[in-house]
Structures are given as C-alpha cells and as structure tokens.
Amino acid sequence: DQQVKQNSPSLSVQEGRISILNCDYTNSMFDYFLWYKKYPAEGPTFLISISSIKDKNEDGRFTVFLNKSAKHLSLHIVPSQPGDSAVYFCAARSSIKAAGNKLTFGGGTRVLVKP
Amino acid sequence: GAGVSQTPSNKVTEKGKYVELRCDPISGHTALYWYRQSLGQGPEFLIYFQGTGAADDSGLPNDRFFAVRPEGSVSTLKIQRTERGDSAVYLCASSPTGQSSYNEQFFGPGTRLTVL
Known part of the structure; x- marks a missing residue:
C-alpha cells in the first residue's frame, strides 16, 4: 500500500521551461512534505519543504504547492536548467509523535532537462 | 563540516553471508535513520534511532536485520x-x-549491497 505516489516516472523538458512534478498521498496524518533531489551514486539532497498549514512555499526557482483537500502536492522548477536533471523524490512525515521524523517516499520522477 | 558518511560504498557478498554497513552521522545529530532503496523505487524506512536507542524499528523486514548505535x-x-x-x-x-x-x-x- 503506497502512501506516497509519484505517478510520472519520467519527465523531459526544454531548458528554460517549467518543470512540474506531481505527488499524491493517502495518509491524512501526514503534516510535513519534502522534496529531495538525487544524482546517480549520491544520497538524496534536500530541496524544499512545506508544512500542512501552508499551501505554497517558494525558494528561488523552486516552488512547492500543497492541496490538502486533494492530498496532492507539486513541485515547480522555473526556469529549468540542465543541472536540474536528476531523480526527484516526494516525501512525507506523519504528525504522530511516535513516528518520529521518519519519511515515507514516493517512487521518484526522473527529470531530464534538454539544452 | 563533514556530511553523513557511509562505508563501504560498495559491498558484494555471497548468499548466506553476514554483512555490516556503517554510518557516521553529522556531528551532534541525535536522530539517525536507515533506509533501503531498491532499483527503481524510493527509499523505504528501516529503523530510527534517537540517541542510542532504537525508537522505531518497524521497517526492518525480518529478524535477519539488526542495527545498533551504542x-x-x-x-x-x-x-x-x-x-x-x-x-x-x-x-x-x-x-x-x-x-x-x-x-x-x-x-x-x-552503500550498494549486492548479494550473489
């Protein structure tokens, strides 16, 4: 039972255009969401996050939108750059204290930015 | 400062053998997590330590897996x-x-583990 889903395994976009990555979740106890970026042979690196009390968070070229009623979030990258080519993971944290800070990840979306 | 380091980076072993994978967290970080990522999937939670104790080991797949943080x-x-x-x-x-x-x-x- 996948609680976090990224339904698009891959995305190809032209340099300078917008990349939109989508993520859906099923667990209503999730209260904090993160996006991680991963290059081959490296660990995931944190990109941006959003608390469930917000619907938007922006950091430079990266914006995350959260729609709680739809249990959906998206990551917008604009403008896309060739260095953004990587696998992007959506992750969520439960508000249940006993769960600590463990993250539940989606399956990832591979982004290719073409020059 | 140094980031999280893991050794070895690659481990090839034979079926039935015992392996140990090491993690050095960022200095001062009290929380430590292990995840496992299979090919084409996202990381899956295994175990979480708060200090020396395992606060949540619900992700360990079976009793062949064990982790310590003494x-x-x-x-x-x-x-x-x-x-x-x-x-x-x-x-x-x-x-x-x-x-x-x-x-x-x-x-x-x-650590990329390959079991032959």
Missing part, C-alpha cells in the same frame, strides 16, 4: 544470512533532532 553517534546495520533480495542501496540519514520538529534529514551517499 554511543549515540556511529551506527551499524547488520544483516545475517543475506539473501539475493537484500540487494539494494542502504541509505543512512541524520537530523539534529527526531521528534516534533520540522528538521530535514541529511543523507549519506549510501
């Missing part, structure tokens, strides 16, 4: 009687605290 810093993930299905990248992450705070987790580069 001094609240370095952690070792131990796998007994390895099986081919254990082949994956094992990721370690740490964060300043682990409870009720919005702390990002910092990941190491992972």
